Amino acid sequence: MTLTRLIFIVLVLYGGIHWWHQRPVTHGPGVTASDEPIQSRADSDSAITKHGYNIVPLQDFSIDARVLSATHYTFGREADLSPVDLALGWGRMSDESVLKNISISQSGRFYFWQVQEFPIPRSEIETHSANMHMIPADSEVEKTLLSIKQGQVVHISGYLVEAKASDGWHWRSSLTRDDTGAGACEVVYVKSVYVTQG
Incomplete structure (x- = not known):
């Protein structure tokens, strides 16, 4: 066996193993995350x-x-704090029979969706899904966030935050689920995260 052929086989095996570990999780039809997000006055206003x-x-x-999409970032100022964005869905936006009719992607810290025909009202798509910038509280949280894949159902808790730098740069979370476009993403300081399904 030539060296070139051996390298090719190793690369194919590596690609197959990587795909297997990152393949989307499927659940079949039905809502997998029924509850609305919970938000309340912060129990602390001390800067971290x-x-x-x-x-x-x-x-x-x-x-x-439910994780609709996950994208990792290593470049850009925001990546100093947030190595991953999760596009998340709840209510009927966690139902596979709905999601199969919606094309979902992420790019440049935004979440995009497209439909040929609306499986549920547009307003429901907009208010029951969001792109969220994840700031891990520690290395264990970061490791978990980076391992999350499409289709899994996750529980995340922490704070919606504003991040500030001494040169005036800032990054502020949306505080509502019914906004869209630039500034509508949540910036989440994640104290706890775990996979509940998948």
């Missing part, structure tokens, strides 16, 4: 320091949701 940034809690936040 991370990588030279001050992170100010705005609201306590927890959510059980």
Whole structure:
């Protein structure tokens, strides 16, 4: 066996193993995350320091949701704090029979969806799904966030926050689920995360 052929086989095996571990999780029809996100006044307003940034809690936040898409980031200022964005869905936006009719993608810290025909009202898609920038509280949380894949149902709790730098840069979370476009994403300081299904 030539070296070139051996390298090719190794690369194919590696690609197959990587795909197997990252393949989307399927559940079949039915809502997998029925509850609305929970949000309340933050139990602390003391800034958290991370990588030279001050992170100010705005609201306590927890959510059980299906992962519609997950994208990792290593470049850009936001990546200093947030290595992954999760596009999350709840209610009927966690139902596979609905999601199969919606094309979902992420790019440039945004979440995009397209339909040929609406399986549920547009307003429901917009208010029951969101792109969320995840700021891990520690290395274990970061490891879990980076391992999450499409289709899993996750529980996340922490704060909606505003991150600030000494040069004036800031990154502020949306505090509502009914906004869209630039500024509508949640910036979540994640204290706890675990997979509940998948």
